[in-house]
Amino acid sequence: MLRLYLRRFLGNPLALAGAVVVLSLVALALASPWLSPTDPLQQDLIHRLQPPSPAHWMGTDDLGRDVLSRVITGARVSLAVGGLAVGIAVLLGTLVGVLAGYHGGWVDAVLMRAVDVLLCFPTIFLILMVVAFLEPNILNVMAVIGLTSWMGLARLVRGETLSLRERDFMLAACGLGLSTPRILGVHLLPHIVSPIIVAATLGVGGAVMTESALSFLGLGVQPPWPSWGNILTVGKDYLHIAWWLSLFPGLAILVTVLGFNLLGEGLRDVLDPRLGNE
Amino acid sequence: MTVPLLIGITLVSFLVMRLAPGGPTDAATDLNVKASADARARLTKLYGLDKPWPVQYGLWLGRLARLDFGKSFKDDRPVLQKIRERLPATLALNILSLLLIFGAAVPLGVLSAVKQNSLFDRTATVFVFVGYAIPAFWLSLLLMILFGLKLGWLPLSGLRSLNHDEFSAAGKILDLAKHLALPVFVSAFTGLAGLSRYMRNGVLEVIRQDYVRTARAKGLPESRVIRTHALRNALIPVVTILGLSLPDLIGGSFIFETIFAYPGMGRLGYDAIIARDYPVVMGVGTMAALLTLLGNLTADLAYAWVDPRIRYAR
Numbered sequence: 235m236l237r238l239y240l241r242r243f244l245g246n247p248l249a250l251a252g253a254v255v256v257l258s259l260v261a262l263a264l265a266s267p268w269l270s271p272t273d274p275l276q277q278d279l280i281h282r283l284q285p286p287s288p289a290h291w292m293g294t295d296d297l298g299r300d301v302l303s304r305v306i307t308g309a310r311v312s313l314a315v316g317g318l319a320v321g322i323a324v325l326l327g328t329l330v331g332v333l334a335g336y337h338g339g340w341v342d343a344v345l346m347r348a349v350d351v352l353l354c355f356p357t358i359f360l361i362l363m364v365v366a367f368l369e370p371n372i373l374n375v376m377a378v379i380g381l382t383s384w385m386g387l388a389r390l391v392r393g394e395t396l397s398l399r400e401r402d403f404m405l406a407a408c409g410l411g412l413s414t415p416r417i418l419g420v421h422l423l424p425h426i427v428s429p430i431i432v433a434a435t436l437g438v439g440g441a442v443m444t445e446s447a448l449s450f451l452g453l454g455v456q457p458p459w460p461s462w463g464n465i466l467t468v469g470k471d472y473l474h475i476a477w478w479l480s481l482f483p484g485l486a487i488l489v490t491v492l493g494f495n496l497l498g499e500g501l502r503d504v505l506d507p508r509l510g511n512e
Numbered sequence: 513m514t515v516p517l518l519i520g521i522t523l524v525s526f527l528v529m530r531l532a533p534g535g536p537t538d539a540a541t542d543l544n545v546k547a548s549a550d551a552r553a554r555l556t557k558l559y560g561l562d563k564p565w566p567v568q569y570g571l572w573l574g575r576l577a578r579l580d581f582g583k584s585f586k587d588d589r590p591v592l593q594k595i596r597e598r599l600p601a602t603l604a605l606n607i608l609s610l611l612l613i614f615g616a617a618v619p620l621g622v623l624s625a626v627k628q629n630s631l632f633d634r635t636a637t638v639f640v641f642v643g644y645a646i647p648a649f650w651l652s653l654l655l656m657i658l659f660g661l662k663l664g665w666l667p668l669s670g671l672r673s674l675n676h677d678e679f680s681a682a683g684k685i686l687d688l689a690k691h692l693a694l695p696v697f698v699s700a701f702t703g704l705a706g707l708s709r710y711m712r713n714g715v716l717e718v719i720r721q722d723y724v725r726t727a728r729a730k731g732l733p734e735s736r737v738i739r740t741h742a743l744r745n746a747l748i749p750v751v752t753i754l755g756l757s758l759p760d761l762i763g764g765s766f767i768f769e770t771i772f773a774y775p776g777m778g779r780l781g782y783d784a785i786i787a788r789d790y791p792v793v794m795g796v797g798t799m800a801a802l803l804t805l806l807g808n809l810t811a812d813l814a815y816a817w818v819d820p821r822i823r824y825a826r
Contacts, residue, residue: 351520353756354808356763356800359781363528363793366785443647447767450649451782470653470771474661484650491645 242504249500255493263310270303274460283476293478296468301478304460305486311461312490315376316441322380323387323441324434330384331391332418332426336399346392349385357382361444362453370453379441387433394426428505435498439491446487462487521801522576522794523569529790530565572794581798582791584784591795595777599799602765602776606803608692609700609761614754617704621711622746626738628716636708643705648764652698652771659694666690669773695772699764703757710753714746721745747818755811759804 243249262269271291278298286293292301334345364378398404407421448454449463450470457464462483469480563571575582581591624633660668667690679687718724719742727741728734765778773779781796783789 347516348520351517352524354517354759354801354804355521355524356759356766356804358763358766359797359800360524360528362766362782362785363525363797367529367788439645446647447649451767451770466650466653473653473657477657480650480653480657484647484653487647487650488642488645491647492641495641495644 239504243500246500246503248496249504252493252496252498252500255489256497259309259313259490259493262306263313266306266310270300270306272300272303274299274303274307275458276300283472285476286478292482293476295465295476295479296472301465301482304465305462305482308460308462308465308483308486309490311372311455311459312442312445312487313438315372315379315445315455316438316494318376319379319383319441319445320434320437322377323384323437324430325384326381327384327387327433328391328426328430330388331393332395332422334388335392335395336414336418336422338396338399342392345388349388352382352385358444358447361448362451365448365453370448370456372455372459375445375448375454379444383437383440383444387430387437390429390433391426394429395422398422398425428501432498432502432505435494435501439494439498442487442490442494446483517805518798518801519573522573522798525794525797526565526569526572529793530568576798581795584792585789586784586787586792591791594780594792595795595799598775598777598780601774602762602769602778605692605695605699605765605768605774605776606761608696609703610754612696612700613703613707616700617707617711618743618747618750620704620708621750622715622738622743624708624712625715625719625746633712636712640705640709643702646702648698648702649767649771651701652694652768655694655698666693670775695768695774699761699768702764703761706757707750707753710750711746714749715742718742718746744818748815751811751814751818755808758807758811762800762803 243253276299278294280298281290281294282296282298284290284294284298290300290302292305295301295304330345330349334342360382361378365374368374404417404421407417412421445454446461446463446466449461450466452464452467454463455461465483466480469476469483472479572582579592581595583590584594620636624636627633656668659666670691715738719738724737724741727737732741762778765776766782767778768774769776769778770782777796777799781793781800784792784796
């Protein structure tokens with residue numbers, strides 16, 4: 235089975251491209267302290283707002299800090315926020331989805347109505363509110379993105395659970411008198427794990443985007459600590475004289491989100507061909 | 513369904529606001545050394561913040577039933593009036609970008625599907641992936657640099673030029689169009705990608721159906737087959753997606769309007785959040801939820817129009 239997946243994966247150029255991008259980003263983020271040419275926080279006021287040059291490949295910002303170093307360190311922030319936020323969303327979404335789908339009845343009705351309500355809410359408004367009213371920092375940003383993005387996943391998991399609930403192996407597990415946690419964990423979960431992996435991969439892209447938007451508005455990662463979003467905030471202030479401050483962090487976001495989306499779509503084709511596009 | 517939804521949404525907003533530490537009175541008194549504890553207490557009482565939160569929420573709901581959103585903590589003007597000033601700008605932005613999304617996504621999706629795997633289809637696919645991944649606020653910055661600063665064709669922010677009053681009627685419309693161009697384009701761009709993809713998949717699915725084969729078999733020209741037989745059926749899922757994407761579109765207003773200093777409801781909400789102006793935050797939140805519900809209702813009605821098999825109980 236695994237070999238089949240691997241062969242399909244290697245035969246899918248888009249998925250492969252996504253995997254390369256994502257793996258490079260993870261490597262970049264992990265190795266950022268050694269890879270960045272200078273300390274991302276080190277100021278050099280004499281060389282402020284320098285355009286890209288051999289010394290500073292992406293130029294310098296308003297305080298003379300090396301933009302390349304800040305973008306590299308920003309990868310760490312973005313991936314950490316994206317990964318943890320999605321982790322929270324996956325946990326919550328799976329829990330709610332399995333509970334609603336397996337239990338059915340009023341539990342299902344109540345949970346799914348709650349999901350409907352939350353899906354109708356302009357999420358970004360809720361996020362802005364929570365982050366602004368609590369203290370804007372990286373932990374709150376992670377938590378709130380995770381807590382506002384599990385609903386789609388809950389729906390997906392509920393649907394899968396519903397369709398599996400009456401299958402013979404589930405009835406057999408039930409008939410054997412296994413405990414509910416064991417039925418759900420050992421017998422149900424392995425069958426719904428592929429759509430969850432796909433949704434989670436696609437979710438990282440979304441979370442990275444939300445984090446950078448929040449940081450851009452000054453409600454996410456706080457300066458001087460770099461995030462792609464808050465480098466862009468400075469970029470906006472110096473729009474007319476320093477285009478490089480706006481160009482590079484945005485490209486980094488674009489490439490990251492693109493990488494995760496390609497990988498997610500690719501994984502979908504690999505893990506579950508019947509959900510594919512063609 | 514609508515009423516419980518509305519209550520759910522406002523309750524969530526309310527809880528988030530009231531459970532968060534700090535309050536509007538802090539902002540007003542922290543910087544003022546002369547503000548005594550007594551003055552603080554009086555201010556809290558004036559705003560009705562001394563009561564337990566379920567009571568506060570009940571009172572707020574009661575006033576809402578009379579369409580009374582309360583008064584802003586900041587300038588004491590009725591919230592409803594503040595929203596009414598800003599709503600047309602936001603509606604204009606969202607409706608224009610919805611039209612643009614729909615108007616561009618349908619032909620784009622149909623063309624990609626009809627010429628599946630052609631150069632056009634591949635280019636469109638790349639465009640879709642990039643459109644999904646591009647951060648809207650970054651695209652705004654780039655377009656502002658290009659069209660606003662380098663080329664100087666379009667204004668950077670706001671909705672009107674400073675010398676707006678000196679223009680003729682036609683000049684005023686042109687001025688408005690110039691100010692709207694960038695926000696509408698950016699807002700439409702990201703939504704366009706997803707919708708054209710759904711349209712493409714919808715058409716691909718439909719043109720394999722028997723009734724399309726029948727239409728072809730009776731000798732109808734291909735253009736007619738696509739337009740009258742395939743298109744309408746392919747539109748069904750698209751209408752649903754369009755309805756579902758409304759919260760994102762309205763949510764996007766909070767970001768675009770802040771970037772473009774656009775005088776809409778999103779910016780009002782953002783400013784109110786920063787200033788902890790509770791009544792305005794609640795008002796904007798409720799309004800955004802209402803707009804979403806209204807959008808979903810429209811999508812449902814459009815659904816019945818596109819698909820005659822769907823009939824709502826009389």
